[in-house]
Amino acid sequence: MxxxxxxxxxxxxxxxxxxxxxxxxxxxxxxxxxxxxxxxxxxxxxxxxxxxxxxxxxxxxxxxxxxxxxxxxxxxxxxxxxxxxxxxxxxxxxxxxxxxxxxxxxxxxxxxxxxxxxxxxxxSGYGPDLAERLQSLVDDGRPAEAVTAFQLEAVGLPREMVDAGRTSGMLDALALLGQSTVYDVRLTSRLRxxxxxxxxxxxxxxxxxxxxxxxxxxxxxxxxxxxxxxxxxxxxxxxxxxxxxxxxxxxxxxxxx
Structure with missing residues (x-):
């Protein structure tokens, strides 16, 4: 790289x-x-x-x-x-x-x-406070929960699909990208x-x-x-x-x- x-x-x-x-x-x-x-x-x-x-x-x-x-x-x-x-x-x-x-x-x-x-x-999408809530979860050491909230509220994935990711272990890998969910929400909000x-x-x-x-x-x-x-x-x-x-x-x- x-x-x-x-x-x-x-x-x-x-x-x-x-x-x-x-x-x-x-x-x-x-x-x-x-x-x-x-x-x-x-x-x-x-x-x-x-x-x-x-x-x-x-x-x-x-x-x-x-x-x-x-x-x-x-x-x-x-x-x-x-x-x-x-x-x-x-x-x-x-x-x-x-x-x-x-x-x-x-x-x-x-x-x-x-x-x-x-x-x-x-x-008509997610509320204006989503980025702040995701950042709070990351700051509290809960990046996996930030990913889950992003998937449910910003992406609109069904709860069963998100739960399946948790069971399979995929959520643990995605937790490394928790901070990026904040940036994606800020970006898409800017272009609303x-x-x-x-x-x-x-x-x-x-x-x-x-x-x-x-x-x-x-x-x-x-x-x-x-x-x-x-x-x-x-x-x-x-x-x-x-x-x-x-x-x-x-x-x-x-x-x-």
Whole structure:
């Protein structure tokens, strides 16, 4: 892994593989750079150089107390600069939200490929105090409970699915990412009811979603594409229930670059 230094001094770990035009991958919630490995490999097979990185408070990256969405924008900018530039940014879930926000802030992302971004257009989602409650759980040494609350309230997973994760031991692994749930909530809250500056970003925008995915994500993806003047919506049948198929996703990127 290579280290990029963000604007606030936070160390951000990233790595690259392959040759060709550079695609920077931005992970979604409760994931690290390692989880983007299959997608990076598919991009390399399609002729790209793929960059993966750990968002702050995850994996090999550092953190700073009180981090806000603009800090994550600076992290992405630092990775792009350290990688020698970007021809495209491919973001999934909250990573797609971060990519869109960065593009609106003038980060030189190149083309934006946004996979199932959870944008709350109507402001009808979780309450405004969720980030603070999650932070309190983390500060109290209960990161697993923060992950559980995030899954139930922010993601909207059924209780039985969350309980199954606890029984299987998956929750114990995800507890290491407890602090990141705070940042994902702050980020998606910042983009609630997005204004024109977000819907009319300069870089070309392609919105991707599966034919079978969660209703909120289907509605959010379709609405972003319809309200962004030059955006294209691409349905990826191989991507099922918020899991982007690596090969099919790489194909969409290759066909548009």
């Amino acid at each position: 290579t280290i990029a230094t963000s604007a606030d001094g936070t160390s951000i770990a990233f790595s690259s593989r392959g040759d060709g035009r550079t695609v920077v991958i931005v992970n979604g919630a409760l994931s690290t750079a390692a989880d983007a490995g299959p997608l990076a490999d598919a991009l390399v097979d399609a002729g790209f150089r793929a960059v993966t990185w750990d968002r702050r408070s995850r994996g090999g990256s550092g953190d700073r107390a009180g981090s806000m969405p603009d800090d994550e924008v600076a992290d992405l900018a630092a990775v792009i600069a350290a990688a020698g530039g970007s021809d495209a940014v491919l973001g999934h879930s909250s990573g797609a939200v971060l990519a869109l926000y960065a593009g609106a802030q003038g980060v030189p992302t190149g083309a934006l490929f946004l996979s199932e971004p959870p944008i709350d257009f109507d402001g 009811r997005p204004g024109r500056e977000l819907l009319e970003v300069a870089p070309p925008v392609t919105v991707l979603r599966g034919a079978q995915t969660f209703p909120f994500l289907m509605a959010s993806s379709d609405r972003l594409a319809s309200e962004s003047p030059d955006a294209e919506l691409v349905i990826v049948p191989e991507s099922v229930m918020h899991r982007p198929d690596p090969v099919a996703t790489a194909r969409v990127v290759a066909e548009r670059m």
